Amino acid sequence: MKMSELKIGDKAEVTAVKAEQAVRRRILDMGLIKGTRFKVLRVAPLGDPMEIFFKGMYLSLRKSEAEGISVHRIGHAGDGVPMSGDREGRSCCGEAL
Structure with missing residues (x-):
């Protein structure tokens, strides 16, 4: 699935960044790398741009940039699934979530 297909409140994990080379480098430099979990906070009425939150940072991306991120x-808004922790539902300290 592409990042541009997410809705407000969706939580996701980056699986790959396949954007244009210059855009890819900038996205990776900001810390949006494979395995990063984030939440979609806002999407403009026409879908461009969208704002996400990850690692204590807010980032706005154009729809064309978000299409290059798999x-x-x-999760989705209100489901109780945290953005942090590993895929097996454990926190950074090994405790079950």
């Missing part, structure tokens, strides 16, 4: 949806 993601795996891990």
Whole structure:
């Protein structure tokens, strides 16, 4: 699934960044790398741009940039699924979530 297909409140994990080389480098430099979990906070009425939150940072991306980022949806608004922790539902300290 592409990041541009996510809706407000969706939580996802980056699986690949396949954008144009210059855009890819900028996205990776900001820390949006494979395995990063984020939440979609806002999407403009026409879908461009969209704002996401990850690692304590807010980032706005154009729809064309978001189309180059492959993601795996891990939750939606109000489901109680945290953005942090590993895929097996454990926190950074090994405790079950």
